[in-house]
Amino acid sequence: MSAAARPPRLPSLTHLQFLVLGALLGTGGEPRAGRELRAELTRYRVRRSAPAFYQMMARLEDAGWVEGFYTQQVVDSQIIKERGYRITAAGQRAWDGTRDFYVQTADRFAKVQHA
């Protein structure tokens, strides 16, 4: 058995985390507000209460995949303290690793099927 045939390691990201990091990557590394990310998730029919969502983001921060910070926004002439997030290099690596896993796995099984 050759080394190239060795299957890749299981990904470290769940579907939801993959989706969130993807949304952060989609802006070319620009930070996004928590509210925007929540809105992005609802497009995939993922509905989370605000505390559940921010708890998930806190975990991503703890893992070192995203970096969180506060900004001040003016919404309807009211000052709002908004939590923003940007993806870290480790986050990008984790996302790439997960994407590669699915691509390689799909590729591999597709070959087996057509062999």
Place this chain on the structure above:
Amino acid sequence: MRSLAGWVQRVARWLPGDTCARVFEPSLEDLRARRLGRIRFAVAAIAILAESFRVAAGARLRGDQPHRQREIDSRGAGAMDTVAQDARYATRMLTKNPGFTAVAVLALALGIGANAVIFTLIYGLFLRPMPYADPERLVRVYGEAPERGLSRLGSSQPKFEHLRDNQQVFDGFASSLGLVFSLSGFGDVTQIFGARVTCNYFDVIGVRPLLGRTFRPEEEQHGPSLALVGYSFWVNRLHSDRAAVGRTISLDGAPYEIIGVLPPLPVADFGRTEVFLTRPFDLPGLTPENRARGVTFLRVTARLKAGVTIEQARAGLAVALDAYRRAYPDKADSTWGPSLVPLREDLTGNFRPAMLTLLAAVALVLLIACSNVANLLTARFVGRRREIALRGALGAGRAQIVRLFLFESVLLSLVGAGVGIAFAQVGLRTLPFIADANLPLDDGATVSAQVLGFTVLIALATGFLMGVYPAVQAARPSPGDALKDGGRASTGARGQHRVRNLLLAGQVALSLVLLVGAALLVSSFTRLQRQEPGFDPRHVLSATLVLPAAKYPTPDHQYRFYQQVIDALQGNGPIRLVSFVQGLPLTGANSRAPYARADAPVPLNERPLGLARSVMPGYFATLGIPFIAGRDFSARDTRDSTPVMIISRNTARTLFPNEDPLGRRLFTGSQGGGILTEIVGVVGDVRSVSLAQDNDVEMYRPASQRPINLAQMAVRTDGEGLAALNTVRAAIHSLDPELPLNQPTTLEALTDASLGQRKLLMALLATFALLAVSLATVGIYSVVAYLVGQRTAEIGIRIALGANRRDVLRLVTWQGLQPVAVGLGAGLAGVAALGRLLASQLYGISALDPATLAMATVGLGVVAIAATLAPARRATKVDPIIALRAD
């Protein structure tokens, strides 16, 4: 709303780790960005708080660590899941028994709703932060002479200036003086409330203008005429014009430049005051000589220095007052002592006894509701013993079972609170109709976030209190007994019977206390309504007229105008009599003057004060005040003739016992040490200050000799008072087209309005008593019905063995009425103990009036018998065969 967010944030600090900063706060900010209404924001913020605790607990149970990444599963695991499961189970159990749930929710909603209504009033009157800087340091400075029965006396100009310059306990010392002005330039000429204040007034209370500035020291006495307008003036008359500063308004025909717009100020402090001017000692009709003599007309507000207590300030002020006394021994107000009242107490302190009574009443209603539902819950939980035993057999601990039942009771009370808030909203909407203008609440009576928070707390406490005993009782470990079929296993232990009876007796006792309280208040109120005021308020139209000083500069001008109005109106159509007075009875407009007998004079500053009214001739006939002796004022009584006065019958008795007062003389007023005035008439007593109070001394002086500053007009007509309004308006318009007629109403309405606060207290307490009796009735009925239900088999056996229906009826009724009798006894004891709480609110009836006590006790007893008889009669209809077969 900010305070609710603050409260929620304070609780959020208890969240573990950095959950508050990273989870709760961004969630709350997201919510803010959605710009919800007050109520929706409050509910959502509390939901976010609860959810934050939930996710934090879930994370902790799962031991979430960075290296064990898991996606958030909103269904969680562990304790929170069990809690959620219990909550779902409790909901299911409550929806399974809609009848029970509806009764319990209704009882709790009534109890909690009543509490929400009263807490709304208490919050609005006593707890809402005042919009002043450090309001707890603000005090009112009054004078008092307890030995002469005088309190809360204003200040004179010399005294104010002396204290301001010689005290060391206050940071700021300011005065104000309420007045009425004619406002022109905004459609018809109207009269508005205004105030003259010292230039530092708004600095002392700590209010900054929304636009522009406040007064400067150099503007206090001299310089251009300037005005600060209140918020309502700015919104309603200037349409929130941001360029209002610099505009000119016309008050009493003179132009005033607006220099600033004030934010909303508390109604309790400023009433409907719309404009503020300076020149604080400018009271129309008050000559510089009178001002210098010590006539009191100023309301003084001061700010305590930081760290100075009110007692220290009182001592410091007493020293300054001593110096004033020594420097000006001849001033009319030099003998008065100082009296300091915290501002908040000064504004709403008079509501305290009534609100305490109502608070006690709603607490009782809630207790009744609680014990009612606790009784229902005991019956219900004990009835579920088989389920409990099964749970125990399957491994559930006692604590888990108790928790399960507590969930049900807390859920019940929370639903009850929700419905209660809806009831409270409806109740609060009807309050203004009962209270008239007697409640100085800033934004009316609405359920605020604070009230919502209080209600949720009350609901949680209620749910816990009423659920804990039944839950603990029901969770007693006796699976063997409980699993047995039938028998006494499901009727409840003797101890539970005792508790049920105790709760029932408690309900009856509390209901009796409330019923007696309400009956006493209703009786007082009807006595007051029937109290002869000393005048005939029927068919009398009243209105206020303020003659602008620019147009009517002297008392002679004013007198001539009043006489012209009388001449134009009297005998015109339905109008029979017309007169003017400074302050109609029962309107709160009472001025007082020092008096002394001419043959036994005392120094001016030691003379007592008596009510003094300036009137036009014909006043007594217009109001229907009977003449007892002497004559009315007439055209003969001019400024240059002998000063004359008419006194009330009580005055004659007090000052001239066993003597004929006619022709005798009194020193009245403070001018020149008092004017020697001859008594020319005696009239009947009038309850002019309050219907509940007789006046010792009341003097009437002719308007020709003692000018009227703020005239109230009285018009006696043949028919309905208000029907003559157009005629009166037209007559005044023909004499002076720019003079508005203010606050037209009837004397009957004014008399009724003087009872407003008592009416509110009576109506609320009567409502609560009605609630209490209804709840107690339902309580009695449900307990007896439950007992009958449980003893169906026993009753069947009794009937089978020969008991007749009367025996059964007696058995059941007697058992049901025992706790009622105990409750009535305890209630009477409670009335005796709590009676003095009500004593100050009563009129003409004792707090222990035997007739009222007997009526209430018998009434409640009859209701209790009726509530017992219905289920007892059902017990007599038990068919023994069916009853025995059914078990």
